[in-house]
Amino acid sequence: MARACASSSLIPAVNKLGTMPLLLGASEELKATYLPPVARGDALFAYGLSEREAGSDTASMKCRATRAGDDWVLNGQKSWITNAGAAEYYTVLAVTDPDGRRGANVTAFVVERNDEGFTFGAPERKLGIKGSPTRELRFDDVRIPEDRMVGREGEGLKLALQTLDHTRVTIGAQAVGIAQGALDHALDYVRERKQFGKRIGDFQGLQFMLADMGMKLEAARIMVYVAAAKSERSDPDLSFFGAAAKCFASDVAMQVTTDAVQLLGGCGYTRDFPLERMMRDAKITQIYEGTNQIQRLVMARALLAR
Template identity: 45%
Template sequence: MKLNDEQREFQSLARLVSERQLAPLAPLADVEDGFDRDAWEVLREHDFVGLAIDEEHGGLGRGVVTGSLIIEELARNHASVALCFLVPYIFAAALADSDDLAARYLPKLASGEALGAFLLTEPGSGSDAASITTRAELNGDSYVVNGTKHFITNGDVADLGLLYARTGGPGGSGISAFVLEMDTPGVTIGRHEQKMGLRGCSLVEVRFENARVPVINLIGQEGTGLRVALTGLDFARVLVASLAVGLAQGALDMALEYAKGREQFGRPVTSNQGLQWLIVDQQMAIAASRELALEAARKVEEHEPDALQYASMAKAFCTDMCMQVTTNAVQIFGGYGYLRDYGVERMMRDAKILQIFEGTNQIQRIAVARSIMGRE
């Protein structure tokens, strides 16, 4: 995909920031297993956190293509903080038609003063988002919310949340969306999950016990919440695809640099044709994935008819590729790849969840199949 001058400038800046400021933070964040505040402050320092939010609300107003370029560069060295880059895009998409809520909350997200969380997943509903049971009952000028959300990224440090709760009957048409202030009485943080990867951000349970959310914080109309959630997920899937590309590229670059300096049987290991072909195959897979991810981003940004199909294809294809490339990067390091000293094992652990969250890759294939069959 051909980039314009501004996009190339953003890409170059993000790569520099990633290499110089984020790379040293990633190993420590992996050990500490919690939100990497220092890395987040780096994103704030360079105005990346407001990229998705329009200028009227204090952001830079750049589209998902530019966002994809930036998240790829961030993920080369620190996938956990790159994941935080998704949330402003999801909020911006959710509040696009809600002028009052946008005016009240987007400036805080654009400046990085507030962190956001996406409150959809529940213990009994993962891929089947339409089956959520958290309930929001209208009571005067508020909705009273009861229920439990889990696997909420950075829910313990978030200031704002996009909350999805049932206001009507069963199915997707009974779900509504709200902007939640996380310090609302009745909102508590439960279990902190111990994760295999992406340990530079937290993953928690969020509980609601008679928490009151003002009526004015309802996004759109009652019953439109699932549509709001799916719109945000379309943006998220494209960005996750580019995150996967960056993570894979970072792991392969690290493995190649290591291989260039290693000798076995009296000659450089890079002289082995088997290794050369392995590296070439991985680079070809990354290059193909990058083009698919950027094309999906362009289609989503320009609201093309097949944008959702491409978002699902990019998410599935790029994250499967990332798992393969990071696994092979560990193999290239040999026994050293299994040690924490070199970082590729962290990248391999980070890669696995990309195939699962924001809609499993099996669900993405179902979505693509339906899109293809529907045109026949």
């Protein structure tokens, strides 16, 4: 899907991101309530982890869930939430023990779009993926029943990080798709465009660019496939391979789309061709679900722990 439209590819990608915590840690009752509507295509899921002051440093989140009898009362906000406003259900991480050990005091909950006190910020004005809605989640005394807790109290951040190990592979796949679409368009163009009496694809300088684009793209694709297989098996080294696939593929997507714009020259810089959109869309793959600097930290820690 990302080969044609990165925004459209985020529909299933974010459904996976939102439902993965339930698949990994929810009770059978919670799964039976929320997963079938998504599988039928009747509802979308979204994922609320990041905040304005808690991006890479997720453990510093300020969103709070306070126990009130048999319920929890949620207050705070979440930032950069894909599908916000469009999704029916939201997996939201909140601090449930402000005095508890950092990283072990966060719990996950399912929030429904129609819950009283749950609202959305204005749509973000973004560089790319403009066809995909991104907004803030805002919680003002939102009452959440106890049975909507995902997993155990205090294990939310652990569950969130396990989720990202799996879903980063999806971002790697998205990046590969964007890069493939850009290479496809570039190849079509250099086969047709003529300068100095011959096709520009016949010039060795451009051929070397195309060779590098294709080589890096296929290396990224293989890395994503390997990580995807490890995700399906829940291999113990998934953390390294998920981070590596996302990091490498997104860097490749940025390089390939930038070079594709260059190959089209002035046409690549216009909206008459899709390359400028692909280049803008590729940029976010280096940022969301953990910046590529964070991916390198994840990889290094996994290597040092061996």
